[in-house]
Amino acid sequence: MCLAVPGRIVEILGGGGSAPALGPVATVDFQGSRVEVSLAMAPEAGIGQWVLVHAGFAIAVLDEDEARRTWEYLQAGGAGEMPEQLQAGGGK
Amino acid sequence: MSMAASKENLRQLVSALAEAAAGVGDMALMEICGTHTVCLFRSGIKSLMPGNVRLISGPGCPVCVTSCGYLDAACELAARKDVIIATYGDMVRVPGRTDSLEAARGRGAAVEVVYSARDAVKLARENPGRNVVFLAVGFETTTPATAAAVLEAEAAGLGNFFILPGHKVLMPALEALLSSDAAAIDGFLCPGHVSVILGWSAYRPIAQKYRKPCVVVGFEPANMLEGILRLIRQVAAGQAKVENAYSVAVTEAGNAPARAMIERVFEPAATQWRAMGSIPASGLALRGCYARFDARAKFRVEFGPDYEPPGCRCGEVIQGRIEPPSCGLFGVRCSPATPVGPCMVSSEGTCAAWYKYNLHRPGR
Numbered sequence: 001m002c003l004a005v006p007g008r009i010v011e012i013l014g015g016g017g018s019a020p021a022l023g024p025v026a027t028v029d030f031q032g033s034r035v036e037v038s039l040a041m042a043p044e045a046g047i048g049q050w051v052l053v054h055a056g057f058a059i060a061v062l063d064e065d066e067a068r069r070t071w072e073y074l075q076a077g078g079a080g081e082m083p084e085q086l087q088a089g090g091g092k
Numbered sequence: 093m094s095m096a097a098s099k100e101n102l103r104q105l106v107s108a109l110a111e112a113a114a115g116v117g118d119m120a121l122m123e124i125c126g127t128h129t130v131c132l133f134r135s136g137i138k139s140l141m142p143g144n145v146r147l148i149s150g151p152g153c154p155v156c157v158t159s160c161g162y163l164d165a166a167c168e169l170a171a172r173k174d175v176i177i178a179t180y181g182d183m184v185r186v187p188g189r190t191d192s193l194e195a196a197r198g199r200g201a202a203v204e205v206v207y208s209a210r211d212a213v214k215l216a217r218e219n220p221g222r223n224v225v226f227l228a229v230g231f232e233t234t235t236p237a238t239a240a241a242v243l244e245a246e247a248a249g250l251g252n253f254f255i256l257p258g259h260k261v262l263m264p265a266l267e268a269l270l271s272s273d274a275a276a277i278d279g280f281l282c283p284g285h286v287s288v289i290l291g292w293s294a295y296r297p298i299a300q301k302y303r304k305p306c307v308v309v310g311f312e313p314a315n316m317l318e319g320i321l322r323l324i325r326q327v328a329a330g331q332a333k334v335e336n337a338y339s340v341a342v343t344e345a346g347n348a349p350a351r352a353m354i355e356r357v358f359e360p361a362a363t364q365w366r367a368m369g370s371i372p373a374s375g376l377a378l379r380g381c382y383a384r385f386d387a388r389a390k391f392r393v394e395f396g397p398d399y400e401p402p403g404c405r406c407g408e409v410i411q412g413r414i415e416p417p418s419c420g421l422f423g424v425r426c427s428p429a430t431p432v433g434p435c436m437v438s439s440e441g442t443c444a445a446w447y448k449y450n451l452h453r454p455g456r
Binding site (some may be wrong): 003004022038040041042043052054055056057059060062063066069 | 208210234243244288289342350353
């Protein structure tokens with residue numbers, strides 16, 4: 001349930017998107033699929049940086065090499081062996 | 093790192109581990125994160141441990157630690173025609189005393205699986221004629237998202253969004269565990285993403301007061317092996333320090349904005365854990381100014397007593413007191429297809445992991 005997945009910020013939309021109370025929103029690329037993510041808990045994150053995303057929120061800014069390693073592991077984990085929450089797009 | 097190099101790296105870690113453990117007495121290292129449980133099995137790490145190193149699972153699977161009384165309240169709410177339950181998927185199949193959300197859905201109840209608490213807010217926006225109740229469970233990784241959802245619902249003036257408060261706070265539970273059973277645990281593999289929020293300094297009391305080494309680890313096999321190696325070395329040297337093997341994501345102080353969001357919306361409260369009873373300050377209640385989002389007050393439901401199905405030993409499993417095969421139901425009446433207790437239902441449950449990766453491999 002506490003799984004988080006790394007993605008790369010490709011755009012910062014500013015404002016709060018659908019929730020103005022929650023600070024800036026970014027578009028984050030997860031190996032091709034793009035998701036709107038709140039930066040309320042990682043306000044220092046910038047375009048091009050990798051962030052760890054949990055339940056629609058960036059919770060940490062990551063080192064790029066580490067982010068790639070995590071992705072490789074998650075993908076090498078074998079589709080048949082992946083926990084369901086990953087296939088659903090990043091856990092909860 | 094190339095595949096070959098990373099394989100070589102893993103091999104080196106495994107032999108370093110055997111070396112570090114050689115000549116040291118038996119030790120039990122506890123992981124307290126459902127995702128770690130699954131990773132340790134899936135990667136094969138569990139089967140690579142030297143004979144004197146036992147990896148045990150603690151109360152880290154959010155679904156498994158949720159008391160039966162909470163599930164019963166959720167089922168009671170699901171039975172209402174004016175309510176839509178929004179929940180993380182793992183909760184759907186967990187049996188309450190007499191009912192489960194899955195069974196309720198089969199009878200026509202509206203039970204929606206969401207990826208985030210914010211999706212539950214969206215659901216409330218899209219269904220103005222009904223009340224959406226989000227099942228707010230999980231540890232510090234998931235709690236900030238719930239807090240944000242409450243703030244979002246407040247800002248949007250939504251009168252039909254509620255939560256059923258069931259969040260857990262990790263540290264008081266660890267202390268309760270150590271107070272009752274300290275001798276059985278020699279060190280902790282601390283959860284990576286909970287620690288992103290808490291910061292590694294949160295474990296200092298465990299190291300200082302209870303003299304148990306703590307190492308924060310991530311979710312890659314090499315990183316988990318490194319964490320285990322560091323734990324074994326501390327145990328062998330009689331040390332009790334907090335080490336951070338997941339420094340790419342975890343800092344000493346953690347994520348302050350996330351914790352501020354939790355503190356703005358919630359305050360510490362005693363909460364019921366499955367089989368562990370009520371632990372002071374181990375849960376979170378909505379602060380007075382957000383109390384109107386509490387589904388219990390709105391719909392007059394209460395959390396009933398905890399309950400375990402006859403013969404089910406999930407309560408001992410989540411405290412690391414027994415391993416699943418010691419339960420008489422395991423693999424006999426209880427399997428992922430016909431689960432009896434939450435540890436077999438949840439994809440992150442210890443029994444489910446044992447069943448999936450161990451049962452048919454005798455000799456482990």
